[in-house]
Amino acid sequence: MTAPIFEFSVDRVIVQAPAGIYRSWGKRAFDIAVLLFAAPVILPALLVVIGAAWIAGGRPLYAQERIGMNGRVFRCWKVRTMVRDADAVLQKMIAEDPAIAAEWAVNQKLSRDPRITLIGGILRKTSLDELPQVWNVVRGDMSLVGPRPFTPDQQDLYPRDALGRIPYLSLRPGITGLWQVSRRNAGSFAERAHYDGIYAASIGFLNDIRLITRTFGVVLRATGK
Structure with a gap:
């Protein structure tokens, strides 16, 4: 069985070597x-990124629960790129502004999020705020390349395939x-699931190499949110 390799277009695929071995242990x-x-x-x-966040005020690191492989929570x-008590602030915004509530319901994020600090905005644009996730990779919670982790409360929003499965898991x-790298964190939650x-379906060594290579480009262009 062969795994298609995408060229960052959902319409174009070419064939590469079997990915079974890579998926089972080679990827790790x-x-x-x-x-x-x-x-x-x-x-x-x-260290530089953590120092910048510390100067901005408050504890520089934080952790949130995410759904991992086989549904395990980690x-x-x-x-930290947001103000303190950001979750409480979000709930207040959703309760007071129907437009914000509607945007959050569809995208699970805000295009203009007032909770993000000045330094936090810079870190997000370059994706440097996600550097601590290398620890999650070391632990085996995450991989360098894979679907973007979602929260436990988002699992019910995640669409199933024809067999009722969630490919993400x-x-x-x-x-x-x-x-x-394709949508740079834009688009709806359903579109995100589509890319996952x-x-x-096309996981493979060459795919991951290409995605990592392209990541450098999108980071340098600082188009994150």
Whole structure:
């Protein structure tokens, strides 16, 4: 059985070598090898990012529950980019503004989120706020490449395939992935799930290499949200 390799278009695929071995253990080995090779760059960058968040005020790191492989819940680490009590602030905004409530219901994020701090906005645009997730990769909660992790309360919003399954649950969520580099965190939650399904069906070593390579480009263009 062969795995198609996407060229960052949902309409174009070409065939590469079988991905069964890569999916079962090669992907995990690839993650560890890349982290070991990149550690001299990642660790200093992580310290700088944490320092910037600390200067902005408050605790620089926080963790939220996310759904992982096979439905396991784990704590996903990020650099703090929002004001304190951001979840409570969001609930107040949703209760007071129908437009915000409607946007959140469809996208599970806000295009202009007033909770984001000045430094937090910079970190988000470059995706540097997600650097602490390398710890999640080391632990085996996440992979370098995979679907974007979602929260437990979003699981019921996630569409099923024809057999009633959630393709996301067959993989470790990733720091980067097809949706992250194709839509740069834009679009609806349903569209995000669509990209996750494409990735799950076409997972492979060359696919992950291409996605990591393209990640550098989107980070340098600073188009994150």
